[in-house]
Amino acid sequence: MEVLKIATAGSVDDGKSTLIGRILYDTKSLTTDKLEAIESKSKQLGYDYLDFSLATDGLVAEREQGITIDVAHIYFSTAKKSYIIADTPGHVEYTRNMVTGASTSQASIILIDARKGVIEQTNRHFFINNLLRIKDIVVAINKMDLVDYSEEIYNGIKADFEELMSKRDYQDQKITFIPVSALKGDNVVHKSEKMPWYKGEALLEHLEQLDKADIFNVGTPRFPVQYVIRPKTDEFHDFRGYAGKVYGGNLSVGDDVIVFPSKTRSKIKDIYFYDEKYETASRRSSVTITLEDDINVSRGDMIVKEGDIPTIDKQFTANVCWMDSNQLTPGAKYVVQHGVNKVLAKVDRINHKIHPDYSGIEKDVTGLGVNDIASVTFKLNKPIFYDQFKNHRTNGSFILIDTQSNSTVGAGFIQ
Amino acid sequence: MNKDTSHINSLENEAIYIIREVAAQFERPVLLFSGGKDSITLVRLAVKAFYPAKIPFPLMHIDTGHNFPETIEFRDRLVKELGLELIVRHVQDSIDEGKVKEESGKYSSRNQLQTTTLLDAIEEFKFDACIGGARRDEEKARAKERIFSVRDDFGQWDEKNQRPELFDMLNGQIELGQNVRVFPISNWTELDVWSYIEKENIEIPSIYFAHTRATFLRDGLIWSAEDDVVYREDDEEVVDRMVRFRTVGDMSCTAAVLSDATDIKTVVREIRESSISERGARIDDKRSEAAMEKRKQQGYF
Structure with missing residues (x-):
């Protein structure tokens, strides 16, 4: 069975939680006791319908405010696929959560309120999904029941969104429009009879047929060493295994490899997964590799195939999404965590700020505030081995860690 | 591979x-x-x-x-x-x-x-x-x-x-x-x-499988009466039931479910078809939302 991770984005009151609750309800993923809890809570709040948003709004504070304020993960499955939904909030001040949710997702749902159409928030959601190069996007035009299921309104919103699409950077993104009513259940799991003019699939039908091969880009293999395994037992006296996760493409026994930063050459001797030996380690598998030669490899080093090496540099420029209330300023120092490798970095310059509503860029910027997105150049105290984000989702991304608070304060996509 | x-x-x-x-x-x-x-x-x-x-x-x-x-x-x-x-x-x-x-x-x-x-x-x-x-x-x-x-x-x-x-x-x-x-x-x-336990053939404690146990009912949940850890009123009748546990936390707040699943295969099937979420059988989560x-x-x- 496949697993599909989906990020959701919408503004306050677009009905995102209701949509997810509806999917859970219609796929019979809500258990009896959870359904009972929703029924009694809906009644207590005086609603004459079931408030499905109660299925996902987890924290006390957000129940009090009636809004979702953090990333929540929801799980359900059909006969065909397992789904993980990263429910991310839509307000301006919580952009960081949306970036977070989208960073691990393969597909994304952008919600639009049919009564409001494309608003500034929609631009922002689309921008972020495009920046993170999410391959499949569903634009769910919700609350169709409140606009008499009007084809004209749907077409108008679609046209507005298509205008946005012309401004995008990542052109290969697949975008599908679906008119829905989460509250009434139209075109969510079941095809609606109220919109005969819509010839496409219901939302879940569409997600069911998304091709997994389409979702993951096959790139070049990168093997960042996470941990060195040295059992020092009689049986495995000279065993020196490099544990890590394979990114981008496959690695096989006998491959000629280069280890960075030492640039030492060797060959892959064995690939272990627990006590089994494999000929090939595929993308995203957590394996242990041994090399033919006895060379010095430690955590943070990277094993790559000969002839297919990353860029090695002590500086780079990246699109940064800033997530902290303290400003990022030129000259400031942060820890760059690039995969499992950590280096000290200094902000060399902020090249320009990018308005995520597609209204252009802003030069002469002195600092970045929370939720700002900007092109930033960093200088590092030692080289890292990277690829451009557009070529390698994993080896082209990093996080920024504040040296004082230790908190994760930003995410970056190397240009 | x-x-x-x-x-x-x-x-x-x-x-x-x-x-x-x-x-x-x-x-x-x-x-x-x-x-x-x-x-x-x-x-x-x-x-x-x-x-x-x-x-x-x-x-x-x-x-x-x-x-x-x-x-x-x-x-x-x-x-x-x-x-x-x-x-x-x-x-x-x-x-x-x-x-x-x-x-x-x-x-x-x-x-x-x-x-x-x-x-x-x-x-x-x-x-x-x-x-x-x-x-x-x-x-x-x-x-x-x-x-x-x-x-x-x-x-x-x-x-x-x-x-x-x-x-x-x-x-x-x-x-x-x-x-x-x-x-x-x-x-x-x-x-x-559960699927992983089945696939990897991992051994787990016997109470996860159906067994006969002295139990009593309270608030629609089944409680073990075999030990004196769970508080029981005198009028709460003890009956032998075929049960298993879905979690094995603190005995005093872990209820059993009726089950015939005596091996991992049938447990997995039961879970797949089940309509009570796991924590539904833990009373301490129900205390307040x-x-x-x-x-x-x-x-x-």
């Missing part, structure tokens, strides 16, 4: 990656072991993560004193077979030292009291990372938990000020006195855990 073709394999790969990050990023990690199926699964994943070396950190059991005897037996055997170090700290000691007060009455449980014993043990051993078996599908507040979840000196969870977790990069940088709770099986569902979130803020697992 391909370890990435199925859902369960990709969850396994992710969990192994997380466990290795813990060993690499922290000085003194520990695996919190309850004897339940989730922590048994964690031990299995940790064995796989470091093969052919041994798991490079100890296990720790916070013993409520209200364990099913089968669980303790199982725990000791597992630790012996794998040659692991086991630390046990007792809630009873915290009670005897006057640090916590035993609850009384019909719904009394030691589940809450575990927190104090746990925090004391973390301080005693200076653990900087505690690996736990919590899953995001268990409860709404858990759905927002990070994989690396930072706790302050008092073990508290600040749910509004969580570090964002991007891609699969795990930021384990902390200050002295802080510690991180790590949840490698965050993205697993109850069914995933926000029960879990409140306990988490106080430093619960």
Whole structure:
């Protein structure tokens, strides 16, 4: 069975939680006791319908405010696929959560309120999904029941969104429009009879047929060493295994490899997964590799195939999404965590700020505030081995860690 | 050759990656072991993560004193077979030292009291990372938990000020006195855990399988009457029933479910068809809707 991770984005009151609750309800993923809890809570709040948003709004504070304020993960499955939904909030001040949710997702749902159409928030959601190069996007035009299921309104919103699409950077993104009513259940799991003019699939039908091969880009293999395994037992006296996760493409026994930063050459001797030996380690598998030669490899080093090496540099420029209330300023120092490798970095310059509503860029910027997105150049105290984000989702991304608070304060996509 | 073709394999790969990050990023990690199926699964994943070396950190059991005897037996055997170090700290000691007060009455449980014993043990051993078996599908507040979840000196969870977790990069940088709770099986569902136990042929305590047990009914839930841990009113009638347990936490707040599933295959089938969520059988989460979130803020697992 496949697993599909989906990020959701919408503004306050677009009905995102209701949509997810509806999917859970219609796929019979809500258990009896959870359904009972929703029924009694809906009644207590005086609603004459079931408030499905109660299925996902987890924290006390957000129940009090009636809004979702953090990333929540929801799980359900059909006969065909397992789904993980990263429910991310839509307000301006919580952009960081949306970036977070989208960073691990393969597909994304952008919600639009049919009564409001494309608003500034929609631009922002689309921008972020495009920046993170999410391959499949569903634009769910919700609350169709409140606009008499009007084809004209749907077409108008679609046209507005298509205008946005012309401004995008990542052109290969697949975008599908679906008119829905989460509250009434139209075109969510079941095809609606109220919109005969819509010839496409219901939302879940569409997600069911998304091709997994389409979702993951096959790139070049990168093997960042996470941990060195040295059992020092009689049986495995000279065993020196490099544990890590394979990114981008496959690695096989006998491959000629280069280890960075030492640039030492060797060959892959064995690939272990627990006590089994494999000929090939595929993308995203957590394996242990041994090399033919006895060379010095430690955590943070990277094993790559000969002839297919990353860029090695002590500086780079990246699109940064800033997530902290303290400003990022030129000259400031942060820890760059690039995969499992950590280096000290200094902000060399902020090249320009990018308005995520597609209204252009802003030069002469002195600092970045929370939720700002900007092109930033960093200088590092030692080289890292990277690829451009557009070529390698994993080896082209990093996080920024504040040296004082230790908190994760930003995410970056190397240009 | 391909370890990435199925859902369960990709969850396994992710969990192994997380466990290795813990060993690499922290000085003194520990695996919190309850004897339940989730922590048994964690031990299995940790064995796989470091093969052919041994798991490079100890296990720790916070013993409520209200364990099913089968669980303790199982725990000791597992630790012996794998040659692991086991630390046990007792809630009873915290009670005897006057640090916590035993609850009384019909719904009394030691589940809450575990927190104090746990925090004391973390301080005693200076653990900087505690690996736990919590899953995001268990409860709404858990759905927002990070994989690396930072706790302050008092073990508290600040749910509004969580570090964002991007891609699969795990930021384990902390200050002295802080510690991180790590949840490698965050993205697993109850069914995933059971499927994995079946696939890997992992041994689990017998109480997870259907057996005949003296029980009584309260609030629509089935309680064990075989030990005197669960408080029972005189008018609550004891009847032999064929039951199994879906979780093996504190006996005093873990209810049984009617079941004929005597082996892993039938358990998996039952779970697949089941309509009661796992925590529905744990009374302490029902106390109030926000029960879990409140306990988490106080430093619960």
